[in-house]
Amino acid sequence: MAKDQTTRICCIGAGYVGTCTSAVLAYKNPSVRITVVDTSEAKIGAWRSRSFPISEPCLQEILKQVVERLAFSTDIEAAINAADLIFICVDTPTVTKGTGEGFALDTSAVVACVAKIVEVSTSDKIIVPCGTADQLRKLITQKNTKGLNFEVLSNPEFLAEGTAIHDLLHPDRVIIGAENTPKGSNAAARLVSLYQAWIPSDRIKTTNTWSSELGKLAANAMLAQRISSINSLTAICESVGADIQDISQIVGLDHRIGPHMLQASIGFGGSCFEKDIRCLVYLAESLGFRHIARYWMADLEMNDFQKASQTERITSLLGPLASSKLTIAVLGFSFKAGTTDVRSTPVLTIVRDLVGRGHKVKIFDPKAKKEDIQETLCKANLGRERAIVSLNAMQACDGAHVIAIATAWDEFRTRPGLRRMDWKSIADGMQQPRLMFDGCNVVDAKYLEGLGMKVLELGRKQAML
Ligand SMILES: NC(=O)c1ccc[n+]([C@@H]2O[C@H](COP(=O)([O-])OP(=O)(O)OC[C@H]3O[C@@H](n4cnc5c(N)ncnc54)[C@H](O)[C@@H]3O)[C@@H](O)[C@H]2O)c1
Structure with a gap:
């Protein structure tokens, strides 16, 4: 494998998105090793013991096939350190108190993950968070005292629960947002190459971070709008x-x-x-x-x-x-x-x-x-x-x-x-x-x-x- 190709991935968050995405990435990239980590021992224990905490069609079959290359662990630091690319798939609920209450994203779990990555890393990393990449770049700049290179990409997840594996295997599109710098483009290219293992290139779009993140919000808002539009007609x-x-x-x-x-x-x-x-x-x-x-x-x-x-x-x-x-x-x-x-x-x-x-x-x-x-x-x-x-x-x-x-x-x-x-x-x-x-x-x-x-x-x- 070429030097700048990804071989080890850490996925922080063993929920719907983290586990389904990791399972499909491992399934389609046999040379890649993925460790899915979580702070919840109960959740990691459930995945390991095969009494799965979530049920998604085909997930069980795929996990069986990637058992050699996908591991579940609570040793977050070790998994971060071993990885060259890190997905952050932790929950980002709506803020319930203070600035942005009821509307803004509560990115505290993502921020905690990024802080942990910067603290424990001893080599360069590509980080793919859920939430705002911009905010995380600023945080990394403040905390990065070791002179390492952390590239933050945006890769919004479009999967829907109930069809998660199908959506990941046959996506309408994959969007990757990166900074418009040589390092940003190189990081984006490495993520693109993972997806190219099964997705035609014309369905993988690279763009800037804001377009990627706003595109995801717009897609979900418009889907919800269709539901509300038809529902508004029921009473009539x-x-x-x-x-x-x-x-x-x-x-x-x-x-x-x-x-x-x-x-x-x-x-x-x-x-x-x-x-x-x-x-x-x-x-x-x-x-x-x-x-x-x-x-x-x-x-x-x-x-x-x-x-x-x-x-x-x-x-x-x-x-x-x-x-x-x-x-x-x-x-x-x-x-x-x-x-x-x-x-x-x-x-x-x-x-x-x-x-x-x-x-x-x-x-x-x-x-x-x-x-x-x-x-x-x-x-x-x-x-x-x-x-x-x-x-x-x-x-x-x-x-x-x-x-x-x-x-x-x-x-x-x-x-x-x-x-x-x-x-x-x-x-x-x-x-x-x-x-x-x-x-x-x-x-x-x-x-x-x-x-x-x-x-x-x-x-x-x-x-x-
Ligand atoms: N569920 C969906 O359909 C869907 C679709 C697209 C995007 N998303 C987004 O993806 C993200 C994850 O969603 P989900 O549904 O998989 O969430 P989830 O609640 O199923 O899983 C999140 C996991 O992250 C773990 N976690 C939280 N903080 C942690 C930390 N600091 N370190 C390690 N683990 C930690 C939790 O224990 C939990 O197991 C959210 O931001 C969500 O908005 C979800």
């Missing part, structure tokens, strides 16, 4: 008698728009969309562009409205019954189908609002871990006596007056050939008025009505019960 559809699924199709068939991200829902969640929009709003505000900040803020307001309006949607159909203490089964808790991640799930808003109105809520998710759901409920101060996590759908729906489908898991589909649940037994076990609220448009209303349920579909007009 219900009022005038239009059908949101037809609207999605009509809009999506326009080749200039395309069909993706146009499914109506109870609102978007997850750890990226809202955070990236908040970051964009903060950036616009700090540059003095208040109209631009307000423009993007409106997207978040629409999403908050969509999440908050679901309980009203359900209870408005119940008439006087709405003031009784009802039992409501909520099916699905992860922030979207295909992932076990319950961080920033929009379902929490529905559960909180239903419990707040005095109803008893029973939750079932086919993939999310029961303890993760319980922890989320606990953090939201939702006591176990009012919000219960059930072991299966039948248990959640038994005795329920209302079922609300909140995550579009295939398990909840009712069409013949796709049907996995015993909907007849579920309907028989319910109490009147046996209302089904389909917040994801995954059920066949006629089929469930044939079983004695009343079905309320998101974005379709409904008669009063």
